[in-house]
Amino acid sequence: xxxxxxxxxxxxxxxxxxxxxxxxxxxxxxxxxxxxxxxxxxxxxxxxxxxxxxxxxxxxxxxxxxxxxxxxxxxxxxxxxxxxxxxxxxxxxxxxxxxxxxxxxxxxxxxxxxxxxxxxxxxxxxxxxxxxxxxxxxxxxxxxxxxxxxxxxxxxxxxxxxxxxxxxxxxxxxxxxxxxxxxxxxxxxxxxxxxxxxxxxxxxxxxxxxxxxxxxxxxxxxxxxxxxxxxxxxxxxxxxxxxxxxxxxxxxxxxxxxxxxxxxxxxxxxxxxxxxxxxxxxxxxxxxxxxxxxxxxxxxxxxxxxxxxxxxxxxxxxxxxxxxxxxxxxxxxxxxxxxxxxxxxxxxxxxxxxxxxxxxxxxxxxxxxxxxxxxxxxxxxxxxxxxxxxxxxxxxxxxxxxxxxxxxxxxxxxxxxxxxxxxxxxxxxxxxxxx
Numbered sequence: 001x002x003x004x005x006x007x008x009x010x011x012x013x014x015x016x017x018x019x020x021x022x023x024x025x026x027x028x029x030x031x032x033x034x035x036x037x038x039x040x041x042x043x044x045x046x047x048x049x050x051x052x053x054x055x056x057x058x059x060x061x062x063x064x065x066x067x068x069x070x071x072x073x074x075x076x077x078x079x080x081x082x083x084x085x086x087x088x089x090x091x092x093x094x095x096x097x098x099x100x101x102x103x104x105x106x107x108x109x110x111x112x113x114x115x116x117x118x119x120x121x122x123x124x125x126x127x128x129x130x131x132x133x134x135x136x137x138x139x140x141x142x143x144x145x146x147x148x149x150x151x152x153x154x155x156x157x158x159x160x161x162x163x164x165x166x167x168x169x170x171x172x173x174x175x176x177x178x179x180x181x182x183x184x185x186x187x188x189x190x191x192x193x194x195x196x197x198x199x200x201x202x203x204x205x206x207x208x209x210x211x212x213x214x215x216x217x218x219x220x221x222x223x224x225x226x227x228x229x230x231x232x233x234x235x236x237x238x239x240x241x242x243x244x245x246x247x248x249x250x251x252x253x254x255x256x257x258x259x260x261x262x263x264x265x266x267x268x269x270x271x272x273x274x275x276x277x278x279x280x281x282x283x284x285x286x287x288x289x290x291x292x293x294x295x296x297x298x299x300x301x302x303x304x305x306x307x308x309x310x311x312x313x314x315x316x317x318x319x320x321x322x323x324x325x326x327x328x329x330x331x332x333x334x335x336x337x338x339x340x341x342x343x344x345x346x347x348x349x350x351x352x353x354x355x356x357x358x359x360x361x362x363x364x365x366x367x368x369x370x371x372x373x374x375x376x377x378x379x380x381x382x383x384x385x386x387x388x389x390x391x392x393x394x395x396x397x398x399x400x401x402x403x404x405x406x407x408x409x410x411x412x413x414x415x416x417x418x419x420x421x422x423x424x425x426x427x428x429x430x431x432x433x434x435x
Contacts, residue, residue: 018055019055021036021061023062024065039054039057039135042134042135043055046133047134050134053100053133053149054100054134056098056099057103057149059096059097060091063096071093072092073090073091073092074088074089074090075088077104079155082169083173083175083212083213084173085106085170085210085211086105086106086155087105087107089102089104100149102150102152105147105148105149105150106158106169107146107147107178108167108168108169108170109144109168109169110138110139110178112197113181113182113183113186114138115183115186124167128158131158131161132149132150132154133148135148135149136148140178141236142171142180143178143180144171147162171210172213173218174214174216174217174371175209175211175212175213175214175215175218176206176209176218177219177220179203179221179222180221180231180233181195181224182223182230182231183230188226190225190228190300191225192226192243192244193316193317193318193345194344195241195243197350198344198353199223201350201354202354205354206361215361216364216372217373219361219364219373220236221237221238221241221357222236223241224240224241224242225243226242226243226244226300226312227243227298227299228300228304234321234334234335235332236324237324237325238323238364238373238374238375239321239322239335239374241320241353242318242320242321243316244298244318244319245312245313245315245317246315246317246341247314247315248291248313249310249311250311251289251291252309252310252311253288255308256287256288256289256306256309257286257287258309259308259309260287268283271305272302272305273289275302276301277299278292278295278297279295280296281302318344318353319337319341320337320338320356321336322374322378323374324375325375328376329373333379336378336383338398339392340398360374363390394419394420396417
């Protein structure tokens with residue numbers, strides 16, 4: 001029976017009539033889970049206050065679908081000592097749906113790698129049941145725990161209770177946003193660096209930029225342990241730190257033979273050899289494989305298919321990309337490779353990363369236009385100007401595609417290439433001396 005069938009029924013004592021939601025009901029059709037089902041569950045089984053809030057929320061949302069208009073407006077809501085972290089939502093149709101007239105969201109920083117205990121999750125749910133609507137989203141696109149649906153009066157109470165169990169507000173507005181890292185080294189054998197340490201070091205160093213918005217627009221860091229990029233860092237963060245390696249892929253030939261014996265040569269050729277983007281893999285007659293590591297671009301595909309047979313090399317580190325984002329002033333942008341490889345093992349390595357992150361945010365604050373992401377700033381001023389300002393050496397790996405126009409001048413290419421080869425020779429000499 002649909003909700004609309006109850007519209008004329010007399011409600012139980014103390015409960016208002018359930019709003020009919022014919023448009024939302026359609027979203028529950030089909031094979032996929034629907035957010036509507038979850039909200040209805042809170043309306044029917046939550047605390048008495050939450051039932052009232054969710055009933056009016058569903059009513060307003062269905063009205064939005066019917067009229068194709070949004071009825072939320074912003075405002076200013078915060079907690080003591082913070083300039084951001086709360087997303088204000090006030091209803092423009094509060095006269096029709098008074099119980100959901102205020103439906104603010106608290107963005108809360110999650111633990112790096114999303115590690116929780118069941119007791120902690122229960123504590124958070126109890127806090128939001130008491131002070132909010134009971135509706136929680138794990139996690140927003142920036143990684144935040146989204147505590148959705150709170151009145152202005154209860155915002156401070158909810159934050160105080162969450163802060164007491166060790167949680168802090170995340171970013172909102174023109175500020176550094178909450179960071180995000182994959183589960184990484186804690187659970188994944190493909191991890192190439194300590195993602196949790198990198199995240200916590202960078203964010204702790206820049207915490208004021210998150211809690212007291214003072215940037216031209218948002219700035220996001222994300223940390224992925226390998227090129228699988230499970231947190232969408234390359235295309236959804238202003239500075240992406242991606243795990244990689246610079247020596248050879250490790251091959252266990254016995255496991256390769258087992259894989260071929262189990263799956264067959266055709267399957268191995270179709271799913272591994274032929275799918276290599278640089279054709280760097282070949283399958284021998286004796287069911288072993290060879291990899292031309294100089295041609296390998298570390299895309300992770302072969303490792304994903306033959307996990308036990310192939311694994312990342314031992315000389316691990318990170319690649320750093322800048323400027324990824326969704327559509328804004330300029331269309332969608334992928335991150336630009338600015339540092340192809342950087343070791344991230346010692347305390348000094350992590351301090352270098354934190355300094356680079358701080359310099360990146362400072363450059364953005366000083367040079368970006370209002371409502372502009374750093375990728376758009378680079379697009380506007382040009383990559384050479386950005387590299388010069390950041391004092392980052394030019395590297396051939398930064399070139400996404402060689403020029404195909406004879407009208408584009410490349411007078412400086414030979415000079416820059418000579419500098420690069422000279423730097424690589426010096427680095428190799430220093431490494432030999434250290435050994």
